[in-house]
Amino acid sequence: MARPNPDEATMKIIKTRLEEAQPRFPEECCIYRVPGNLRKSNEEAYTPEVVSIGPFHHGNQNLLEMEDQKSLYCRQFIQRSETKNLESFVSCVQELEAKVRGCYSEDIKLSKEELVMIILVDCCFILELLLRYHFMFTRRDDAILLPPRLRVYIRHDLLLLENQVPFFVLDKLYNLAFPSTLNGSNQRRSHPSLLSLTRYIFQGRIISADGFRLLSNDVRIAHFTDLSRKLLLISSHFSISGLSREAQVTNLYSATELNELGVKFEVNKNSQCLLDLQLSNHTLRIPFIRVHDFTEAYLRNLLAFEQCHCIHESYLADYIAVLDFLINTDKDVDFLIKKGIIENWLGDSNAVAKIFNGLGVNLIYQDLNVQYSHIFEELNAFCAHPWNKKVATLRRDYCNTPWKTVASIAGIFLLILTVIQTVFSILQVVH
Template sequence: MLYPCHPVVERIRGMIRASGPPLSPQCCIYKVPTKMFCRNVAAYEPQVVSIGPFHHAKSNLKAMEKHKLRYLESFLGRQRLNLEDLVNAIGEWEKETRACYAEDIELCSNDFVQMILVDGVFIIELFLRSHFGDLLEDSDRILIFNPGFLNAINHDLILLENQLPFFVLERIFHFAFRGLHLENLPTMLDLTFRFFSYHNSQNLTPSFEVKHLLDLLRTFHLPPNPRMKPNIDAEFEFLPSATELHEAGVKFKVTSSTCLLDIHFKNNILEIPCLKLYDKTESYFRNLMVFEQCHYPYDSRILDYVFFMDYLINTREDVDLLVQSGVIVNWLGDTAAVATLFNNLCTDCTIVGSNFYFAHLCEDLNAYCRVPWHHWKAIFKRDYFSTPWSTAATIAATMLLLLTFIQTVCSIISLRK
């Protein structure tokens, strides 16, 4: 038995019927390549809840199945749904749903449809309870009694291997509310935006399609009006580190933009949006990067961003420089941990230099660094005008030298007379 004994489960069994022909959706849910997976297993595996087939029925995640079934029972009772009709509807999408996974799913039809029903309704009910406070129950152990547990669920819902196709959530939601004309009823996408509002730093509106929850989070970071990725014929030259750029006269400044990709260089100032680093940042970026490598290999903008930051950050001195300028907010504690984080993130990942999103920006920075005058000017400012005391000392020394020169000239003139 894949689920604990429960009346709803017993009613589901035997309801599955053969599904119709697939609608040929695009595969969008992948297994993490073994080499990347082994780099940091914890970054890709769910902690408390399995969603979809890849981690289904794992022993360490079984405790959540009771919560899922409790949510399913509440959802069915509140909406007064006919369970058999809902099971049959999901059965009709079975082949279409299976085709969204890059790996063959060995679950039989009955178990697969049951999993989709239980997991899909769990996500919908979780989002509904998060949005409508009056739906919360006194026995709700997820949203009321254990906020840390909810944070762990949030983390699990955005893992690449822990996804359901978003069209499944939308269809179940539509099935549940079909024929009802309720005021202020959000769409499934509205609920998802609300649940993940913390990641929606650009305040995007739900006006686009998404493949699954991780795909939505990726979209949150893309610029509303993205520039075209360059096609560079010449061999691409990557960046010096942050300290090397600083020594060449480049100044770092945090920009007011909330889009991670909105990085600009003008008048020796490199403007970069603020990046807050916390304990789940590595897992967050790793899943986005693997998803892009699998699904958006020629439009891997998050991966390009991480590579850009990786070239800026080699040592803790680079981190200190970016922290002092406000570009990085370090909640990891140790600055060396930040350097290690970025140095490890790009291991086993590849980018196409001719298609690198920040290629022109890197060209401008490298061109700036190749001008000797910029280095000399930076050295002069650092050695003689870096602090008020050194500035005052430099001015005083210059005035003393000037007065000495004037006195010498006057002495020479008087001797000639």
């Protein structure tokens, strides 16, 4: 039976839909909405506190108070520039508008004019903020640099994945503003590189000072969240980002269990990079980490970026997997605090345990770097050795408190004396 031909109206609608279909994530996409399965674990960790940057949170009622301050900073940045010409800055952003729109994972429901205004104001606001801090410009009308608490929250907001603008726009506007004094040596007031200015954002974070020194100027930076991750990876002494990722995540004992089985824990003093875990013989060396109010949000946004943009290079997720295994309860946290590995600014050890146990929830672990895989294998092999298990049982049952230790030693000593006395008695009878 012959099939009837579809009517022209239906064909036209379907053809139009198919022709207008676009890839969800264009090649230049790098700024993402945090997936719902990650967001539901802690909504606040991904939401800006005081300032919106970019289109995703623009118009948020809780962030409107900063809009006038952003406009003021934008105006003062343009006045500070060599050109002092608003038209040149607007033209610069207009030329980049299509490329900027493609950087976001969602279809931006804003007109070209609206998006240009948002990107221009937000980028100039960031640049003026960085310059004011670098040159210590402080004015009586400065509502940002004067209150320390507000500065902390703004730096926090500038690192959130959803609260980003493309780095290339910042770079273009910065070079447009100071073409003759940028990195100059003879000018009365030369301007440092944009990368140097960004140091202000990372103050008090988990990034080591080595990162900025080692980061090449020609490295492509997508935005501040991406820069934060790159600084973390490049500061690793083990060059962890170059390691093979063919291993699978396996089980590992908790920190207190490993300690009972004879594994020693030390701070890795040879590296300030969080990722530089090292196992030598049966001593596990872990870099120091300070846990404070913003630590969870900072790590969550880095993990979300890895999950969305570079899941096959999830090196921070590897680290979180290890910490998640090592920390099960507040006792594990207390043990790592005692060893100097964790510094707890939250006050509650149970809160620290909840952070590290929650960070790994709903993460996709496709593989594990070989450095960590070897650590897992060696620790599990050490713990599986029968002699180590017997020693662990002895410690747990007879030496878990000072009094039990003393009592056990005394009992062993008395047993030895009894054996010696018995031997001498037998020898006396024989003679």
